[in-house]
Structures are given as C-alpha cells and as structure tokens.
Amino acid sequence: MRNYILALDLKEDIHLIHEYDEWHRNVWPEILKSIKDSGILKMEIFRFYNRLCMVMETIDEFSFEHKGKMDVENEKVQEWEKLMWTFQQKIPGSKPKEKWVLMHSIFEFKSN
Template sequence: MKSKRYYLACDLKDDPELFETYKDFHKNVWPEILESIKASGIEQMEIFNIGNRLFMVMEVNDSFSFESKAESDAENDKVQEWEALMWTFQQQLPWAKPGEKWMLMDSIFKL
C-alpha cells in the first residue's frame, strides 16, 4: 500500500497553563485513542506547535478516508470523550466553519 500525507492545523486557547496540560495529555494518549487512529489507516501522526497554533502531519494508507474516520469516531464513546476533553483546550481557526476543528492545509510550495 502506498501512503499519502495530510497536513492540518488547529489552535489552542491562548493560556499557557492549558497548553501544558494539553501537552501532558499527548505524552500519555489513551490506548483506545491510539487504537482508533491506527485502525482508521493512519500509520504515522505527529503534532507540532508554535505559540498557540498546532500543526499535524498524518501519513495514511489507502484504506484511510476522513469520512470513514468521522463515522467510526462518532460511534466510539471513548473517542467522543477524548475529543470533548481536547476541545476544552482547542479553539477553531478564525476562518473555520461551525464545528470544524482540525483543518486541512494546502500545499503551496515543494522543492
């Protein structure tokens, strides 16, 4: 299977204490969340930050789709619990539509 990369962005609330707690949660991601990520076809995932901006890189296999991941997540109580918890730290990007959290980024340059 070939892989594909996606790049996404999200913001954190501008509160240093909240950010430290958010980072702590990501040092010990719940096992059910890791299992859900892997089961969806995501093979690698990294999150970076600068200030309160988050940047995610996902490497996925051919079985991955955002639609099927969303459907699976909606049916998984533990994922819903995690997402509700993470939303206490995160905020939408200024141009996001209601309910949008992580937003896909467009590639504008490649060497």
C-alpha cells in the same frame, strides 16, 4: 501512502497549553487504537505557542469521512474529543463545528 497536514489553535492560556501537551504525552490506548484502525500509519503534532500542526501519513484508502464515522461510534474517542475541546479553539477561517483544518500545499521543492 498519502500525507495530510492539518492545523488547529489552542486557547491562549499557557497553563492550558502545557496541560494539553501533558495529555499528549499520555494519550489513551483506545485513542491510539482508533487512529491505527482508521488507516493512519503515522501521526505527529507540532506546536508553536498555541498553533498546532498535525502531520499524518495514511494508507491510500484512508478517508476523513470514514474516520469521522468511526469516531462518532466510539465512546472513548467522543470522551477524548470532548476533553480536548476544553483546550482547543476554532482556527480563523474554519467552518462552524470544524476543529482540525486541512492545509493545502502551496510550494514544494525536491532536489535531484
């Protein structure tokens, strides 16, 4: 298994932020299926005000490139992504058209 952490910002509008939360309490079944089919075993999204952090646990063979291809070919995923983009904004330092940004580990502690 592999773990990934990604970040994204929401628009700074408390009403949009609450609406975004509501959409994620009722994620479409087709979206959940696409997540599972791409090799994601577990996904959580955390929010502080407008900053999001996504934690993903995947199969070893998971790749963002493969998931991206699957997403482009899935009309329901494209519809969901278009809807979600009405709430989201680029995070500072992201590339053009980049939404979720992969975070890199800079510290790890493990006790014996």
